[in-house]
Amino acid sequence: MSQANGGPGAPAPGPLAILCGAGAFPLEVAGEARRAGRDPFLVGVVGATDSAIEAYPHVWVRMGEVGKLFAALKGRAIAEMVIIGAMTRPEFADLRLDWGAVKRAAGLAQLFRRGDNGLLAGVAAIFEREGVRVVGAHEVAPRLLAPVGPIGARMASDEDEIDIALGARLLGALSSFDAGQGAIVAAGRVLAIEAAEGTDAMLERVADMRANGRLRLAGLAGVLVKAPKRGQDLRLDMPAIGPKTIEGAVKAQLRGVAAAAGHVLILGRERCAREADTAGLFVAGFGHAPPAG
């Protein structure tokens, strides 16, 4: 760490890089960071990041332009970075490796082995080795975290709470497998478990199963439960929900969406609450003790 901290583990003041994946989440984090007095510098990935990041000081890099990225950070004396937004796992062959990447080739090659946790942990290690501390979006923008309790008008019923607890136990049992961060449970029955397809595709699957009669449930039924994996580095890969999640939950005719309080980011919280209210769904954080890990 090349900068003094406000306290142990607290984000340093000063400039903050935001490595931006796809979607609107990076901009929301940038806004929160600026409100907190930080000076955000956004790094866009060509082909992935929304061009709206250009509203902030920014640089564009291609996947693999590691040298260009570090030069941009060092030129601005940036010692902290948030990684946020959806990233497609790249194929090694697609990378445009620059000299800065080739110099770090051994470390990069190790990234292309295992599950997502391994990939992201390796990315973080490479940054930290260069003196850039990777911090979590929740550290620079804690207002984006799921609270305990509902964010809209509806609350989870007692029956919903039982499904939420079952989903949370299921995700806990799965979490050492570096698989998914979500499951859908209806009245004690596990309808869907997320792996590589992601939350949106899982919601779509439940909507399809209800439409084609494979799942026959009356009215609103089922709860989407989101929680981090055991040992998941929240600085790198925090589970998140947003308006698209709510839209998917509405199409799947769920009763609600439950996110581990303090461990899941909520993007577009007001819009999420409004859309859930309109459809009669609850969106709520549930008390979550991270599993030992």
Add this chain to the structure above:
Amino acid sequence: MSQANGGPGAPAPGPLAILCGAGAFPLEVAGEARRAGRDPFLVGVVGATDSAIEAYPHVWVRMGEVGKLFAALKGRAIAEMVIIGAMTRPEFADLRLDWGAVKRAAGLAQLFRRGDNGLLAGVAAIFEREGVRVVGAHEVAPRLLAPVGPIGARMASDEDEIDIALGARLLGALSSFDAGQGAIVAAGRVLAIEAAEGTDAMLERVADMRANGRLRLAGLAGVLVKAPKRGQDLRLDMPAIGPKTIEGAVKAQLRGVAAAAGHVLILGRERCAREADTAGLFVAGFGHAPPAG
């Protein structure tokens, strides 16, 4: 039990009812039972069972015609039954309850509560209460069980064995949740976990993710692992693979299909082996100690 047994747990000789779900599996079991000297009597469910069962002595019942079913069994002095083939979980409102069903209404109502294990265990209990012993397809047709090792020309590689072991551990961790019986693992990464959608839909999902670039894997990659849930009553709901599974695995460009030896049925074994050989996949049983219940 109203009939003498050949030994503890061994199927009694004499007539055997086969309650037939969808697909060709019931006919295969009937053929094996006849080869073993049993006298199969097939029960078709209107709207679900293939009419090909009419090649055997049979009766058709509608969902809910419980009285008619028991009368047919008693009229033929049948004291043993196999339940086999895909069954859609019926909605209570769709049942055509006859007087025999109404008499047993309390027991039937309890079936419409929880996961599949609960449903099937309740069905079995109702039959046993009427003096009809429910036996497993594996007891009357053991030649349909997955062996240890390959059924075709290809064998699992050492890397495949690592994926198979990971998939088996994952299914073990999940099994107390009465969810799925399958997962797809590629080089240590969990690609898909089965719940209510079933194995065929899970295979299709992986094929789709590879086609749309969400999963970028080179060549044949990944293994489908099938194993029973903990405490799963194999008489009622034994995991099964068949030519459709192989077809799905080929479309998903998997390296192979692995089934818990002695705990998974293989339908159309020769066709499975032939189609897997043609596509360069392995189909193999793996040594499986059933998890403590």
